[in-house]
Amino acid sequence: MIELQGLTKRYGDKTAVDDLTFTVRPGVVTGFLGPNGAGKSTTMRMMLDLDSPTGGSVLIDGKHYRDLSEPLKYIGALLEAKAIHGGRTAYNHLLCLAQSNRIPVSRVDEVLEAVGLTSVADKRSKGFSLGMGQRLGIAAALLGDPEILMFDEPVNGLDPEGIHWIRNLMKELAARGRTVFVSSHLMSEMALTAEHLIVIGRGKLMADTSMADFIEKNSRSYVRVRTPDPEKLRDALAAASITSVTTLDGAFEIQDGDPARIGELAARHQLVLHELSPQLASLEEAFMQLTADSVEYHAGGTLSPGPEAVLPGPDAPAAPQWGAGWTEGAGKAARTGKES
DSSP states (O other), X not given: OEEEEEEEEEETTEEEEEEEEEEEOTTSEEEEEOOTXXXXXXXXXXXXTSSOOSEEEEEETXXXXXXXXXXXXXXXXXXOTTOSXXXXXXXXXXXXXXXXXXXXXXXXXXXXXXXXXXXXXXXXXXXXXXXXXXXXXXXXXXTTOOSEEEEESTTXXXXXXXXXXXXXXXXXXXXXXXXXXXXXXXXXXXXXXXXEEEXXXXXXXXXXXXXXXXXXXXXXXXXXXXXXXXXXHHHHHHHTTOOOEEOTTSOEEEETOOHHHHXXXXXXXXXXXXXXXXXXXXXXXXXXXXXXXXXXXXXXSOOOOOTTOOOOOTTOOOOOOTTSSOOHHHHHHHHHTSOO
16 A cells, blocks of 8 residues: 655745645556646655655555665566666566565566566666566566556557556456556556546646546536438427537537437437447546646647758758767758858
Protein backbone atom coordinates (compact mmCIF):
# COMPACT_ATOMS: atom_id res chain seq x y z
CA MET A 1 0.00 0.00 0.00
CA ILE A 2 1.15 3.53 -0.80
CA GLU A 3 -0.19 6.36 1.34
CA LEU A 4 0.20 10.05 0.53
CA GLN A 5 -0.75 12.62 3.13
CA GLY A 6 -0.67 16.32 2.23
CA LEU A 7 2.23 15.76 -0.18
CA THR A 8 3.52 19.09 -1.49
CA LYS A 9 6.48 20.13 -3.64
CA ARG A 10 7.45 23.70 -4.49
CA TYR A 11 10.21 24.94 -6.76
CA GLY A 12 10.59 28.60 -5.89
CA ASP A 13 7.27 30.26 -6.66
CA LYS A 14 5.94 27.24 -8.57
CA THR A 15 3.93 24.57 -6.78
CA ALA A 16 4.41 21.31 -8.68
CA VAL A 17 2.48 19.10 -6.23
CA ASP A 18 -0.19 20.68 -4.07
CA ASP A 19 -1.38 18.94 -0.89
CA LEU A 20 -1.97 15.51 -2.45
CA THR A 21 -3.70 12.96 -0.25
CA PHE A 22 -4.66 9.53 -1.56
CA THR A 23 -4.05 5.82 -1.01
CA VAL A 24 -2.99 3.25 -3.60
CA ARG A 25 -4.50 -0.03 -2.42
CA PRO A 26 -3.55 -3.62 -3.20
CA GLY A 27 -5.57 -5.94 -5.40
CA VAL A 28 -6.33 -3.54 -8.25
CA VAL A 29 -4.34 -1.75 -10.95
CA THR A 30 -4.47 1.95 -10.10
CA GLY A 31 -3.94 4.35 -12.99
CA PHE A 32 -2.27 7.72 -12.43
CA LEU A 33 -3.39 10.34 -14.94
CA GLY A 34 -2.82 14.02 -15.55
CA PRO A 35 -1.88 16.45 -18.33
CA ASN A 36 1.76 17.31 -19.03
CA GLY A 37 3.08 19.37 -16.16
CA ALA A 38 0.44 18.08 -13.75
CA GLY A 39 3.06 16.82 -11.28
CA LYS A 40 2.86 13.05 -11.89
CA SER A 41 6.59 12.45 -12.31
CA THR A 42 7.43 14.66 -9.34
CA THR A 43 4.93 12.76 -7.21
CA MET A 44 6.39 9.39 -8.20
CA ARG A 45 9.94 10.60 -7.55
CA MET A 46 8.93 11.73 -4.05
CA MET A 47 7.43 8.29 -3.42
CA LEU A 48 10.93 6.87 -3.95
CA ASP A 49 12.75 9.65 -2.05
CA LEU A 50 14.40 10.82 -5.28
CA ASP A 51 12.94 14.26 -4.53
CA SER A 52 12.29 15.64 -1.05
CA PRO A 53 8.78 17.00 -0.41
CA THR A 54 8.28 20.56 0.75
CA GLY A 55 5.49 19.27 2.96
CA GLY A 56 3.52 16.14 3.71
CA SER A 57 4.67 12.54 3.57
CA VAL A 58 4.63 9.26 1.65
CA LEU A 59 4.49 5.87 3.35
CA ILE A 60 5.36 2.56 1.68
CA ASP A 61 3.62 -0.16 3.66
CA GLY A 62 3.71 2.15 6.66
CA LYS A 63 7.36 3.23 6.30
CA HIS A 64 9.24 6.01 4.57
CA TYR A 65 11.20 4.75 1.58
CA ARG A 66 14.47 5.90 3.13
CA ASP A 67 13.82 3.62 6.12
CA LEU A 68 13.57 0.47 4.00
CA SER A 69 16.82 -1.46 4.42
CA GLU A 70 16.23 -3.56 1.28
CA PRO A 71 13.82 -1.41 -0.74
CA LEU A 72 13.57 -3.65 -3.83
CA LYS A 73 11.87 -6.27 -1.66
CA TYR A 74 9.14 -3.77 -0.81
CA ILE A 75 8.65 -1.72 -3.96
CA GLY A 76 9.83 -2.14 -7.53
CA ALA A 77 9.72 0.86 -9.83
CA LEU A 78 10.25 1.74 -13.46
CA LEU A 79 10.61 5.49 -13.90
CA GLU A 80 13.25 5.90 -16.61
CA ALA A 81 14.12 2.85 -18.68
CA LYS A 82 17.48 4.24 -19.78
CA ALA A 83 18.64 5.18 -16.26
CA ILE A 84 21.18 2.35 -16.26
CA HIS A 85 24.95 2.05 -16.73
CA GLY A 86 25.35 1.55 -20.47
CA GLY A 87 28.62 -0.33 -20.09
CA ARG A 88 27.08 -3.10 -18.01
CA THR A 89 25.44 -6.16 -19.45
CA ALA A 90 21.79 -6.80 -18.68
CA TYR A 91 22.79 -9.62 -16.36
CA ASN A 92 25.37 -7.58 -14.46
CA HIS A 93 23.00 -4.63 -14.08
CA LEU A 94 20.47 -6.86 -12.36
CA LEU A 95 23.19 -8.70 -10.42
CA CYS A 96 24.37 -5.44 -8.82
CA LEU A 97 20.83 -4.62 -7.77
CA ALA A 98 20.31 -8.13 -6.40
CA GLN A 99 23.51 -8.11 -4.35
CA SER A 100 22.82 -4.66 -2.88
CA ASN A 101 19.37 -5.82 -1.71
CA ARG A 102 20.37 -9.34 -0.61
CA ILE A 103 18.23 -10.94 -3.32
CA PRO A 104 19.22 -14.49 -4.40
CA VAL A 105 21.35 -14.45 -7.55
CA SER A 106 19.07 -17.08 -9.10
CA ARG A 107 16.39 -14.42 -9.26
CA VAL A 108 18.35 -12.57 -11.98
CA ASP A 109 17.88 -15.38 -14.50
CA GLU A 110 14.22 -15.69 -13.52
CA VAL A 111 13.35 -12.08 -14.27
CA LEU A 112 15.43 -12.00 -17.47
CA GLU A 113 13.41 -14.94 -18.73
CA ALA A 114 10.16 -13.35 -17.55
CA VAL A 115 10.78 -10.20 -19.62
CA GLY A 116 12.19 -12.03 -22.65
CA LEU A 117 15.81 -10.89 -22.41
CA THR A 118 17.58 -14.19 -21.73
CA SER A 119 19.15 -14.22 -25.21
CA VAL A 120 20.75 -10.80 -24.66
CA ALA A 121 21.69 -11.20 -21.00
CA ASP A 122 25.40 -10.80 -21.82
CA LYS A 123 24.93 -7.77 -24.09
CA ARG A 124 25.82 -4.26 -22.92
CA SER A 125 22.70 -2.23 -22.31
CA LYS A 126 24.01 0.79 -24.25
CA GLY A 127 23.20 -1.10 -27.43
CA PHE A 128 19.63 -1.85 -26.40
CA SER A 129 16.66 -0.43 -28.25
CA LEU A 130 14.08 1.60 -26.33
CA GLY A 131 11.85 -1.45 -26.00
CA MET A 132 14.69 -3.67 -24.75
CA GLY A 133 15.69 -1.02 -22.22
CA GLN A 134 12.08 -0.88 -21.10
CA ARG A 135 12.02 -4.65 -20.56
CA LEU A 136 15.25 -4.44 -18.55
CA GLY A 137 13.71 -1.72 -16.38
CA ILE A 138 10.67 -3.91 -15.77
CA ALA A 139 12.97 -6.81 -14.87
CA ALA A 140 14.65 -4.59 -12.27
CA ALA A 141 11.26 -3.67 -10.81
CA LEU A 142 10.32 -7.35 -10.52
CA LEU A 143 13.70 -8.44 -9.14
CA GLY A 144 12.87 -8.36 -5.42
CA ASP A 145 9.41 -9.90 -5.93
CA PRO A 146 7.94 -6.85 -4.16
CA GLU A 147 4.38 -6.36 -2.95
CA ILE A 148 4.26 -2.89 -4.55
CA LEU A 149 5.06 -2.09 -8.17
CA MET A 150 5.15 1.35 -9.76
CA PHE A 151 5.47 1.94 -13.50
CA ASP A 152 5.80 5.22 -15.40
CA GLU A 153 4.86 4.81 -19.09
CA PRO A 154 5.55 1.04 -19.05
CA VAL A 155 4.54 0.42 -22.69
CA ASN A 156 6.86 3.09 -24.09
CA GLY A 157 8.88 1.56 -26.94
CA LEU A 158 7.31 -1.90 -26.67
CA ASP A 159 5.98 -3.75 -29.71
CA PRO A 160 2.36 -5.05 -29.75
CA GLU A 161 3.40 -8.36 -28.18
CA GLY A 162 5.25 -6.51 -25.43
CA ILE A 163 2.30 -4.21 -24.76
CA HIS A 164 -0.02 -7.21 -24.46
CA TRP A 165 2.47 -8.89 -22.12
CA ILE A 166 2.95 -5.97 -19.71
CA ARG A 167 -0.79 -5.29 -19.63
CA ASN A 168 -1.52 -8.87 -18.58
CA LEU A 169 1.42 -8.86 -16.17
CA MET A 170 0.05 -5.86 -14.28
CA LYS A 171 -3.40 -7.41 -14.09
CA GLU A 172 -1.95 -10.71 -12.88
CA LEU A 173 0.13 -9.00 -10.19
CA ALA A 174 -2.93 -7.12 -8.93
CA ALA A 175 -4.97 -10.34 -8.94
CA ARG A 176 -2.34 -11.84 -6.62
CA GLY A 177 -2.97 -9.01 -4.16
CA ARG A 178 -0.04 -6.79 -5.15
CA THR A 179 -0.26 -3.00 -5.23
CA VAL A 180 0.16 -1.82 -8.84
CA PHE A 181 0.45 1.91 -9.62
CA VAL A 182 0.88 2.90 -13.26
CA SER A 183 1.16 6.26 -15.01
CA SER A 184 0.57 6.62 -18.74
CA HIS A 185 -0.59 9.08 -21.38
CA LEU A 186 -2.06 6.28 -23.51
CA MET A 187 -5.74 6.44 -22.60
CA SER A 188 -6.69 3.42 -24.68
CA GLU A 189 -4.13 1.30 -22.85
CA MET A 190 -5.09 2.65 -19.44
CA ALA A 191 -8.74 1.87 -20.14
CA LEU A 192 -7.79 -1.78 -20.76
CA THR A 193 -5.57 -2.07 -17.69
CA ALA A 194 -6.65 0.08 -14.74
CA GLU A 195 -9.62 -0.50 -12.46
CA HIS A 196 -9.12 2.55 -10.26
CA LEU A 197 -7.94 6.05 -11.21
CA ILE A 198 -6.07 8.86 -9.51
CA VAL A 199 -6.24 12.03 -11.63
CA ILE A 200 -4.32 15.22 -10.87
CA GLY A 201 -4.13 18.61 -12.59
CA ARG A 202 -1.69 21.41 -11.79
CA GLY A 203 -0.54 19.36 -8.81
CA LYS A 204 -3.99 19.05 -7.25
CA LEU A 205 -6.10 15.92 -6.80
CA MET A 206 -9.04 15.95 -9.24
CA ALA A 207 -10.39 12.41 -8.98
CA ASP A 208 -9.91 9.29 -6.86
CA THR A 209 -12.48 6.81 -8.10
CA SER A 210 -13.17 3.64 -10.05
CA MET A 211 -12.72 3.60 -13.81
CA ALA A 212 -16.45 3.09 -14.40
CA ASP A 213 -17.51 5.93 -12.11
CA PHE A 214 -14.92 8.28 -13.59
CA ILE A 215 -16.20 7.74 -17.12
CA GLU A 216 -19.84 7.97 -16.07
CA LYS A 217 -19.38 11.25 -14.18
CA ASN A 218 -17.14 13.04 -16.68
CA SER A 219 -18.51 12.21 -20.11
CA ARG A 220 -21.73 11.61 -21.97
CA SER A 221 -23.27 8.45 -23.34
CA TYR A 222 -25.90 8.43 -26.04
CA VAL A 223 -27.82 6.26 -28.48
CA ARG A 224 -27.25 6.74 -32.19
CA VAL A 225 -30.21 6.03 -34.50
CA ARG A 226 -30.30 6.08 -38.28
CA THR A 227 -33.34 5.51 -40.53
CA PRO A 228 -34.30 6.04 -44.21
CA ASP A 229 -37.36 7.98 -42.93
CA PRO A 230 -35.87 10.65 -40.64
CA GLU A 231 -38.93 12.93 -40.61
CA LYS A 232 -41.18 10.15 -39.33
CA LEU A 233 -38.62 9.20 -36.66
CA ARG A 234 -38.25 12.81 -35.57
CA ASP A 235 -42.03 13.11 -35.11
CA ALA A 236 -42.20 9.82 -33.21
CA LEU A 237 -39.40 10.87 -30.85
CA ALA A 238 -40.99 14.27 -30.25
CA ALA A 239 -44.38 12.69 -29.50
CA ALA A 240 -42.69 10.47 -26.90
CA SER A 241 -40.91 13.52 -25.35
CA ILE A 242 -37.52 12.16 -26.35
CA THR A 243 -35.02 14.89 -27.21
CA SER A 244 -32.65 14.19 -30.07
CA VAL A 245 -29.94 15.97 -32.01
CA THR A 246 -29.46 15.45 -35.75
CA THR A 247 -25.87 14.85 -36.86
CA LEU A 248 -24.27 15.90 -40.14
CA ASP A 249 -24.77 12.43 -41.64
CA GLY A 250 -28.49 12.50 -40.88
CA ALA A 251 -28.43 10.24 -37.84
CA PHE A 252 -30.03 11.06 -34.50
CA GLU A 253 -28.18 11.22 -31.20
CA ILE A 254 -30.26 10.72 -28.06
CA GLN A 255 -28.58 11.69 -24.81
CA ASP A 256 -28.85 9.01 -22.10
CA GLY A 257 -31.31 7.12 -24.28
CA ASP A 258 -32.56 3.58 -23.71
CA PRO A 259 -31.93 1.47 -26.86
CA ALA A 260 -34.75 -0.93 -25.99
CA ARG A 261 -37.30 1.87 -25.60
CA ILE A 262 -36.22 3.51 -28.86
CA GLY A 263 -36.36 0.20 -30.74
CA GLU A 264 -39.89 -0.50 -29.44
CA LEU A 265 -40.95 3.04 -30.40
CA ALA A 266 -39.67 2.52 -33.94
CA ALA A 267 -41.50 -0.83 -34.19
CA ARG A 268 -44.80 0.73 -33.12
CA HIS A 269 -44.46 3.32 -35.88
CA GLN A 270 -43.32 0.70 -38.43
CA LEU A 271 -40.02 2.47 -38.89
CA VAL A 272 -37.08 0.74 -40.54
CA LEU A 273 -33.86 1.35 -38.63
CA HIS A 274 -30.46 1.08 -40.27
CA GLU A 275 -28.67 1.70 -36.98
CA LEU A 276 -29.55 1.56 -33.30
CA SER A 277 -26.30 1.65 -31.33
CA PRO A 278 -25.48 2.75 -27.79
CA GLN A 279 -22.36 4.94 -27.84
CA LEU A 280 -20.45 4.55 -24.60
CA ALA A 281 -18.16 7.30 -23.44
CA SER A 282 -14.42 6.64 -23.56
CA LEU A 283 -11.80 7.25 -20.90
CA GLU A 284 -10.13 9.78 -23.21
CA GLU A 285 -13.34 11.82 -23.50
CA ALA A 286 -13.86 11.76 -19.74
CA PHE A 287 -10.24 12.73 -19.07
CA MET A 288 -10.35 15.63 -21.55
CA GLN A 289 -13.61 16.86 -20.04
CA LEU A 290 -12.33 16.81 -16.46
CA THR A 291 -8.88 18.26 -17.10
CA ALA A 292 -9.76 20.88 -19.74
CA ASP A 293 -9.06 23.75 -17.34
CA SER A 294 -5.91 22.14 -15.92
CA VAL A 295 -3.87 21.80 -19.10
CA GLU A 296 -0.71 23.85 -18.70
CA TYR A 297 0.80 23.39 -22.16
CA HIS A 298 -1.60 23.99 -25.06
CA ALA A 299 -0.64 23.16 -28.63
CA GLY A 300 -2.12 25.44 -31.24
CA GLY A 301 -1.61 27.28 -34.50
CA THR A 302 -0.12 25.93 -37.68
CA LEU A 303 3.39 25.65 -38.96
CA SER A 304 4.30 27.62 -42.05
CA PRO A 305 7.56 28.24 -43.91
CA GLY A 306 9.56 31.24 -42.75
CA PRO A 307 10.14 34.24 -45.04
CA GLU A 308 13.47 32.85 -46.23
CA ALA A 309 12.26 29.29 -46.81
CA VAL A 310 12.89 28.00 -50.33
CA LEU A 311 11.93 24.56 -51.56
CA PRO A 312 15.06 22.68 -52.71
CA GLY A 313 15.43 21.76 -56.35
CA PRO A 314 16.21 18.27 -57.53
CA ASP A 315 19.97 18.98 -57.60
CA ALA A 316 20.15 20.75 -54.24
CA PRO A 317 22.74 19.41 -51.76
CA ALA A 318 21.49 17.46 -48.79
CA ALA A 319 20.83 19.45 -45.62
CA PRO A 320 23.50 19.15 -42.93
CA GLN A 321 22.85 16.78 -40.05
CA TRP A 322 23.46 18.23 -36.60
CA GLY A 323 26.08 16.28 -34.72
CA ALA A 324 28.06 15.40 -37.86
CA GLY A 325 30.61 18.21 -37.51
CA TRP A 326 27.91 20.89 -37.46
CA THR A 327 26.54 23.08 -34.71
CA GLU A 328 23.58 25.40 -34.71
CA GLY A 329 25.92 28.39 -34.83
CA ALA A 330 27.85 26.90 -37.74
CA GLY A 331 24.61 26.30 -39.57
CA LYS A 332 23.62 29.91 -39.08
CA ALA A 333 26.97 31.07 -40.40
CA ALA A 334 26.57 28.90 -43.49
CA ARG A 335 23.14 30.37 -44.17
CA THR A 336 24.12 34.01 -43.65
CA GLY A 337 27.73 33.99 -44.84
CA LYS A 338 28.87 35.36 -41.47
CA GLU A 339 30.79 33.83 -38.63
CA SER A 340 28.72 32.95 -35.60
